Amino acid sequence: MNRSESRYFATAARMDEAFLTLLAKKDFEYITVKEICEVAGVNRSTFYLHYETMSDLLLESVSRMNEQFLACMEKDSDAFSAKLRNCPRDELYLITPDYLTPYLSYIKNNKRLFRTATENAAVLGMDKSYDRMFRHVFTPILDRYGVLQQDRPYIMAFYIRGLMAIISEWLKNDCADSITFVTGVIQQCVKMPQSETTNAV
Missing domain, CATH: 1.10.357 (Tetracycline Repressor; domain 2)
Structure with missing residues (x-):
């Protein structure tokens, strides 16, 4: 795995952890892409580089x-x-x-x-x-x-x-x-x- 791929998967892991953190506090339908990005420390374009929808992240x-x-x-x-x-x-x-x-x-x-x-x-x-x-x-x-x-x-x-x-x-x-x-x-x-x-x- 090269450095670019490593960063890609590390970013995905951060969003995954952010999602689980938010899911422990509220139901899925109330979690937004904005919240995922804020907790993970990424921007919206990064989210959509990895996922098309919140269901993909789930x-x-x-x-x-x-x-x-x-x-x-x-x-x-x-x-x-x-x-x-x-x-x-x-x-x-x-x-x-x-x-x-x-x-x-x-x-x-x-x-x-x-x-x-x-x-x-x-x-x-x-x-x-x-x-x-x-x-x-x-x-x-x-x-x-x-x-x-x-x-x-x-x-x-x-x-x-x-x-x-x-x-x-x-x-x-x-x-x-x-x-x-x-x-x-x-x-x-x-x-x-x-x-x-x-x-x-």
């Missing part, structure tokens, strides 16, 4: 936080996948507490950002973001159940959108319910019924 902030979470989780991904492949069938959930607890904690700690993101999910394409977040969890479990490859996109779409709906409802309630409670609700919704998996591998 998307970048959410993407950055999801990347940070994935980087953290992927450190233990091999052990996590091995556990999914080897645990007893009656303990096999499509989403486990080992994954949900840190992710829900992460959301709760950044609830204003994620609430704003879910409220603008269609614009931001959040379904694609969640698809990436949970794909490496679903894949070994669908392998265990012997689910056909042609069926998997539909099954994953069903579960991912359901997860998004539960998390969105939790955020609407300001994450008032405990993480343990929300984890239990999600597991009730996504555990594969044994009657449907009798012949699975």
Whole structure:
């Protein structure tokens, strides 16, 4: 990375931090480009060099936080996948507490950002973001159940959108319910019924 590129990304990082600082104090719809620029110490032309709209800045902030979470989780991904492949069938959930607890904690700690993101999910394409977040969890479990490859996109779409709906409802309630409670609700919704998996591998 040359010096010009370094300055470009450093400026973007300052605006991102300014956005998160303001978001901790007020709702997204009340944050202006002028405020972002004042807090970040840049001018309006610099903002528009990086982003076309405030929604672009929101998307970048959410993407950055999801990347940070994935980087953290992927450190233990091999052990996590091995556990999914080897645990007893009656303990096999499509989403486990080992994954949900840190992710829900992460959301709760950044609830204003994620609430704003879910409220603008269609614009931001959040379904694609969640698809990436949970794909490496679903894949070994669908392998265990012997689910056909042609069926998997539909099954994953069903579960991912359901997860998004539960998390969105939790955020609407300001994450008032405990993480343990929300984890239990999600597991009730996504555990594969044994009657449907009798012949699975």
